[in-house]
Amino acid sequence: MLILLVVSCLWSVFSIIGLDIQRISRVNRKQVGEVFTEHFEVINHSFIPKAWVKISDQADLPGRSGSRVLTWIGGGRSRIYVADSLLKKRGWFHLGPTQIETGDVFGLFLLRKIVKSQSRLLVIPYTFIIQNFPAPFGILAGGRALRQKTLEVTPYAAGVREFVHGDPLKRIHWPMSAKKQKLIVKEFEKDPLAEVWIFIDARESVHILGNNKQGMDLEDFWWLKESKTFELPPDTGEYAVSIAASIAKYYINQKREVGLASAGQGYSILPAERGERQLGKILEALAVLHVEGEMPLWGLISSQLAHLARGSTIILITPSTDQKIVTFLMEFIQRGLIPVVVLIDQDSFGGEVNTSTLEEGLSGTGILTFVVREGDPINSIFDQPEHIFDKRIMFRGM
Numbered sequence: 022m023l024i025l026l027v028v029s030c031l032w033s034v035f036s037i038i039g040l041d042i043q044r045i046s047r048v049n050r051k052q053v054g055e056v057f058t059e060h061f062e063v064i065n066h067s068f069i070p071k072a073w074v075k076i077s078d079q080a081d082l083p084g085r086s087g088s089r090v091l092t093w094i095g096g097g098r099s100r101i102y103v104a105d106s107l108l109k110k111r112g113w114f115h116l117g118p119t120q121i122e123t124g125d126v127f128g129l130f131l132l133r134k135i136v137k138s139q140s141r142l143l144v145i146p147y148t149f150i151i152q153n154f155p156a157p158f159g160i161l162a163g164g165r166a167l168r169q170k171t172l173e174v175t176p177y178a179a180g181v182r183e184f185v186h187g188d189p190l191k192r193i194h195w196p197m198s199a200k201k202q203k204l205i206v207k208e209f210e211k212d213p214l215a216e217v218w219i220f221i222d223a224r225e226s227v228h229i230l231g232n233n234k235q236g237m238d239l240e241d242f243w244w245l246k247e248s249k250t251f252e253l254p255p256d257t258g259e260y261a262v263s264i265a266a267s268i269a270k271y272y273i274n275q276k277r278e279v280g281l282a283s284a285g286q287g288y289s290i291l292p293a294e295r296g297e298r299q300l301g302k303i304l305e306a307l308a309v310l311h312v313e314g315e316m317p318l319w320g321l322i323s324s325q326l327a328h329l330a331r332g333s334t335i336i337l338i339t340p341s342t343d344q345k346i347v348t349f350l351m352e353f354i355q356r357g358l359i360p361v362v363v364l365i366d367q368d369s370f371g372g373e374v375n376t377s378t379l380e381e382g383l384s385g386t387g388i389l390t391f392v393v394r395e396g397d398p399i400n401s402i403f404d405q406p407e408h409i410f411d412k413r414i415m416f417r418g419m
Contacts (some may be wrong), residue, residue, distance in 0.1 A: 026129065032072075033130035036123040039067025040074065042136050044087070044116055049140070053147040053253035053263075057106045057339070059116065061087055068096035069158035077120040082142065083110045108144050111262070111308045116140040116258050127342055145304040146259075146266040149400040154271050181205050192378060216278045216293045219265050222318040223258075223285035225309060229340065229370040230312070231256035255395050257340040257365045258312035264338055264363055264399060268305050272298040281306060281323055284316040290325065293333075317341075331357035340365040340372075342379045350388055362390045369394035 045060040066073055071094040078087030087104040094100050117138025124131040181194055184204030197205040231254050253259050265281070272279045273295065279295030281303050289306055291299075297407070318339050329335065335358050351359045363382055368375045376392060383390040391402055 023125075028128055029125035029129040030096075032125040033123070033132050035067070035069050036071050036125070037121070037132040039069070040071065040121050040123065040134060041066060042076065042119050042121060044119065044140065045136055046116065046140065046142070050143045050145060051108055052145050053108050053111050055096050055108055057082075057108055057142065059087060059104050059106070060101060061089070061119075062099055062101045063091060063094060063103060063121075064099040065094045065096060070095045071123060072126050073123060075122040077122065078104070079118050080114065080116050082106060082108075082114040082116065084108070111144045111146050111355055113309060114142045114144065131285055143305060143308055145308045146262045147253060148263065148270050149267040149403075151267055151400055151403050153404045154268065166286045180208050182208060215384055216280065216333040216367040217272045217336065218282065218325070218333055219269060219336045220294060220318065220321060220325075220328060221261055221265050221281075221283040221310070222283075222321075222337070222341055223261075223283050223312045223314040224317055224341075225313050225315070227339065227341040227367075228257045228261075228312045229255075229367055229372045230258060231370065243271065252396075255370055257367065257370050260365050260393060260395075260399075261312070261338045261340070262307050262310055264365075264393065266304055267399065268336060268403075270300060272342055273297070273303075279303065282321055283310055284314040284321050285310045286313045288316070297361045317343075319343075321344055322349055326352075326356070328360055329356070332359070334359045334361065336361045336363065338363045338365070340370075340376075342367070342374050342376055344379065344382065346379065347382045347386065350383070351386065354386075354388075360388050362388060363392060364392045366392055366394045369396075 032259045043062045043064065045062065046058070048057075051057050061076065063074060063076065072092065072293060074091045074094060076087065076089045076091065078085045080087070084106045086106050089102055089104075090104075091100050109340070117136070117140065119136045119138065121134045121136065122131060181197055182205070184193065184198075184206050187385075188206045192206045194205045194207045219350070253263055269279050269281065276295060278293040278295045279299060281289070281291040283289050283306070289301055289310070291306060318337065318341060322337075334355055337346070337350075337360065339362075346362070350362070353360045364376045366376045367373070380390055380392055393399060393402060
């Protein structure tokens, strides 16, 4: 027995020596509802074979599937396996640490080793493909000049100046540069009709929080070959975030300037810009947004009202049924702003309040309103070409 204990102890010590593991992923950003693939490589740097190795994936990624038990890894050899995880929750997730456990063949002595990792995965919100979201019209054809300089290239050229180090080459005015024999760049003013602002009501008291258990599992994904549509959890917060991401993606693809405002666990404002870089910033902000705020929607709106250019489109996403929303939207119209409201029906999520009264009040003022209920195909709700803005609103705001 003494010899057995000594041999088992030495075996365990030599089994842990030289063991290492590497986690390899090709992407660091995925969308909710997609499958994240990660490669695990267990390396035996020692010349002594390893009889068995237990890998425990301790990442905070929900649905992680990197844990394995491997047998007989020869000296100087490695073993690679693939782990797939169905992403059901948005946010930042650390891909590690990873625990390695091994020992003797009798299981008398167990030794563990923790391998840390700095890699992270960003899971962005699920987005619906919107084909025909109603396009707002401006108060005046071509918009009204704002006389505000911008770094973006717009149809409104304000003048020229000499080239300064750091100016992009696309802004160089080549005919003027040839005439002056030095580099001349164009300056632009903001286009008021290109701005779209998305306001998300992230106050905790107005949301119906559900669970994050979706009906599709990883096994369903492979068996059904993605034929089953991903379903959002019965949570008004998740619906609000997904709708905001889908609308932002639609307008960015339409070459519009999009801004985002929310007050969840923190106050967050993203100034209106255009391009894929702006879309990435919006999706990242929405990925970490939690409906834990205390600021009401009208408080969030009031904080930005003075910065909204006349002719901008304002999209409000809220499950609230407060009639104060109508009052604030009428002030929008008086200021020449174009409101669009996306109401998330609390009643369909198990709440006690119905949005029909607020919906009737908004429709009576001519404000374009969409109502989203739990389980509704969101892209079909928005793809309604018959929805147009009431021109009477434009004249009220002039």
